[in-house]
Amino acid sequence: MASMTSGEFARASRLSPKALRLYDELGLLSPAEVDPVTGYRRYAPAQLEQARLVAWLRRLGMPLARIQSVTGMPRAAVAADLAEYWRQVEAEMSARRDLAAFLIGYLSGRGTSMSANNEQLVIRYSVRSDVGLQRDVNEDSAYASTRLLAVADGMGGHAAGEVASTAVIDALRPLDTEIPAGELLDALDHAVRTAGSKLRHMAASDPSLAGMGTTLTALVVSGSHLGLVHIGDSRAYLLRDGELYQITHDHTMVQSLLDDGKITPAEVASHPQRSLILRALVANRDYDADLQLREIQARDRYLVCSDGLHEVADADAIAAVLRLAADPDRAAKDLIALAIAGGGPDNVTCVVADVEPAPVSATAIDRD
């Protein structure tokens, strides 16, 4: 049986190479063979059905951990699990439909300023930053509140990096207010563009700031939704049901080489251009940031961090700390310690936020 290159397999299965790599990392679908020298993956045509099944289950919204648990099962067992999963989805949808109907009536009847949240959640957070062991100044800036969680990692030499990251975090402050979920992405887009033009204005009036720039990864919470804006190589992670997910994509040279299959994950750490950032908020150019809208759930734990953490700590090490720490402050302290133990080559900043159900007394809506 002739094997297929990952590109051929991606086209035939209508999955992106990125999705195939993710499925491999998660143990959902491993290549039939991996070239020991080049790291190139090859798949068997017989794996197409498995690939399509994984893609369909993803489209239905089944969590990765659950897909993982059914892969390899006989078809009948997968069918039974899918039926059970779908019953749960419909039960949740039905509960949300009831709540939405209640809210629509409530809002149109009284016209109060109550926010249209359909779940009552609270955010507990902590922020920690450290200069590290090899730098003289800390050019990271951060912000944390119950609504806005942000990290910016400045660059540009002398004090310019600190100026850039501080200015961008300041430009985000207006987001620390009640924003309807439907307006989150527009608000984030506006804030990041304002931040970019602020950098350009500052550089125009002070030539020593011409080369400055900063990364930005920021989360804004509205009810059960979260808006995310991201540019550069800072990261956001989500720990949900014990699984760690990186929810931002690095805008770096090595990430783009990885995406194109030109290097392997093992080659990243020693790549000569590993610190080269392809997109950031800079004074002399206008790059687009990534925007996302996500649902948050009670017991989610979010981490926003500068590369001072993930350049020395891999996902397993970060996940281990996030799973164990009793509260956000413990987690943030332990993550900083992890970066220092790894040599502290860079400034390191960690914002950790837990999503918790609101205490009953604070619940605005009684669904009964």
Ligand SMILES: [Mn+2]
């Ligand atoms: Mn950094």
